Amino acid sequence: MTGTSLARSNQNFSEVIKSYYQLTKPRIIPLLLITTAASMWIASDGRVSPFLLLITLVGGTLAAASAQVLNCIYDRDIDYTMTRTRKRPIPSGKVQPRHALIFAAVLGILSFSLLTIFANLLAALLAMSGIIFYMLIYTHWLKRHTTQNIVIGGAAGSIPPLVGWAAVTGDLSIIPWLLFAVIFLWTPPHFWALALMIKEDYAEVGVPMLPVVEGEEATVKQIWIYSLLVVPCSLLLMYPIGNLTIIYGAIATYLGAKFLYKAWELKKDPTSNQLARGMFKYSIFYMMLLCVAMIVDTLPITHSLMGIIFTCGG
Ligand code: HEM
Numbered sequence: 001m002t003g004t005s006l007a008r009s010n011q012n013f014s015e016v017i018k019s020y021y022q023l024t025k026p027r028i029i030p031l032l033l034i035t036t037a038a039s040m041w042i043a044s045d046g047r048v049s050p051f052l053l054l055i056t057l058v059g060g061t062l063a064a065a066s067a068q069v070l071n072c073i074y075d076r077d078i079d080y081t082m083t084r085t086r087k088r089p090i091p092s093g094k095v096q097p098r099h100a101l102i103f104a105a106v107l108g109i110l111s112f113s114l115l116t117i118f119a120n121l122l123a124a125l126l127a128m129s130g131i132i133f134y135m136l137i138y139t140h141w142l143k144r145h146t147t148q149n150i151v152i153g154g155a156a157g158s159i160p161p162l163v164g165w166a167a168v169t170g171d172l173s174i175i176p177w178l179l180f181a182v183i184f185l186w187t188p189p190h191f192w193a194l195a196l197m198i199k200e201d202y203a204e205v206g207v208p209m210l211p212v213v214e215g216e217e218a219t220v221k222q223i224w225i226y227s228l229l230v231v232p233c234s235l236l237l238m239y240p241i242g243n244l245t246i247i248y249g250a251i252a253t254y255l256g257a258k259f260l261y262k263a264w265e266l267k268k269d270p271t272s273n274q275l276a277r278g279m280f281k282y283s284i285f286y287m288m289l290l291c292v293a294m295i296v297d298t299l300p301i302t303h304s305l306m307g308i309i310f311t312c313g314g
């Protein structure tokens with residue numbers, strides 16, 4: 001092989017790797033993992049085993065990636081038409097759908113095996129239910145048929161904390177279901193804020209996202225209602241229903257107040273692209289920081305510091 005052809009085959013190989021990587025919609029996965037990690041920290045009272053954490057996050061990544069690849073295969077027709085998604089690996093012809101299907105199956109099997117062997121069967125089954133729900137209920141059944149697609153479909157994205165909790169404890173209690181509820185209620189403001197900005201794309205392919213069918217005013221009203229629900233729900237994670245303390249409570253209240261402010265601003269000006277973008281970006285920041293607050297709250301060092309402060313104060 002000459003130097004030039006070797007360089008070309010290296011370049012082709014890295015293009016192929018890049019295409020398969022893009023099929024997994026990798027930018028969304030870190031936040032899914034943060035919600036899983038937060039749940040694991042709460043479940044283990046701040047003493048999560050590093051090995052179990054690693055296994056669960058890798059298993060979760062593989063499951064989420066598998067779900068996204070299946071979604072890319074199923075939605076290749078509309079992805080081809082929408083400007084935002086036209087360059088994805090399948091519509092742009094870089095990956096054949098049947099190769100993508102094999103890739104999704106391998107990712108799913110690896111995830112299931114890893115979680116079953118090194119965590120437990122419940123965690124593995126929950127991760128698989130996430131793939132099935134996202135693919136069958138959201139992508140196949142709801143996405144192209146109802147404006148409530150992402151409300152019900154949002155349940156798939158709310159499963160990662162259940163996986164994390166199950167990996168630590170082997171079962172589920174009220175706390176992981178509260179975490180599930182927080183993400184479930186957060187999803188409509190998260191997604192509809194984005195949908196307000198790209199509604200023409202969805203309209204073009206006939207996907208009945210709420211802003212397309214019912215307009216901006218109805219959408220911002222719904223965003224406001226879900227925002228009003230998600231903030232109090234996030235506070236239920238505090239003692240006595242949950243086991244988080246005032247540290248989490250204070251941060252969640254501050255973050256929640258800002259969430260409500262953004263939703264309120266958008267409600268007053270439903271056609272503002274800038275406010276919709278602000279709401280979408282903040283929704284991601286909110287979920288990330290809320291999870292960080294959960295982790296910080298459970299750390300033994302935080303409890304020690306609180307102990308010192310209260311002893312000195314009292
Ligand atoms: C049914 C539920 C959901 C729908 C329909 C949805 C939809 C979307 C869409 C269409 C995007 C833009 C992606 C792109 O430009 O390619 C996006 C971005 C994003 N989503 Fe969601 N989402 C959902 C749930 C979630 C959940 C549960 C999480 C994590 C907890 C999440 C995290 C993110 C993040 C981090 C981004 C930004 C990615 C970037 O930096 O570009 N989403 N979402």
Ligand SMILES: CC(C)=CCC/C(C)=C/CC/C(C)=C/COP(=O)(O)OP(=O)(O)O
Binds near residue numbers: 075157
């Ligand atoms: C436990 C487990 C495996 C959970 C999987 C959860 C999961 C993959 C959630 C992702 C939600 C999401 C970003 C949807 C994108 O919507 P879309 O596909 O309609 O977006 P698009 O318009 O960009 O294609």
